[in-house]
Amino acid sequence: METNQKIRTATSSDLDCVAAVEAECFPAAEAASKEEFAERIAAYGNHFWLLFKNGKLVSFMDGMVTDTPDLADEMYENAALHDENGAWQMIFGVNTIPECRKKGYAGQLIRCAIEQAKKEGRKGLVLTCKDKLLHYYENFGFVNEGVSKSVHGNVVWYQMRLTL
Template structure:
């Protein structure tokens, strides 16, 4: 049975492992950045766990701006208690657990928590090949992002919550 819960500092080694499996070296969150997220935005950092093993993660800070900026990948501050825009800096599922709908369940959970706190949107950046996945879940392609994270071309995706 899949359980979604807030991530804890004790999850750090597994979270780093998943980041490194799912993202290139340039794109993966560093151990320090992941630790910062666990310390400052635990209220928007969730893991999917099955039989005691973390299968996937979703996380991101809440910002006042509508789109992700590259500084968010390294400089994390506490979330606004209410309002703002919920970002997704990372959505990743370990290869052993992929193709089972876990990413979608993590998205739904994050959106539900964001609605409880009156967030305006959920916003993320993704590569071109993932646009259809996010569109299937109600996100709108807002065009090429200004982000140069990891040296890739990213697309802004946004979903209104109100």
């Protein structure tokens, strides 16, 4: 990792910068609201991985932990579904601001989440992505399980699973 960058988990003081990065990375129909992030950070801030470069948030990843094996739309909206002792680390979003893409930041966060899931004894990690990103997540060992039941943002999503 470069000396001018740092990865850490989120606290409520990160709410504004997390919401700003989300808004820059996703269309409004797919982006989480500031209120949803406030609930998520309160419930599972230790499952938000933030990458700062020169003190600015440039990339982050978040998701709850659950015993439910498949990612469901209700998980995005209901932070109370988080179970710290759950078997599966869900990944809701991998966000990197446009001018910092293709520099490996998201990959660092994905590897960080995988390491944490291993240390915490999880069965694995689950995410959904658009078809153009299937190959990207396959590089980390995720396996495409086909079209997800998710209709989040009225987009076709594919469920990907990395079993540890």
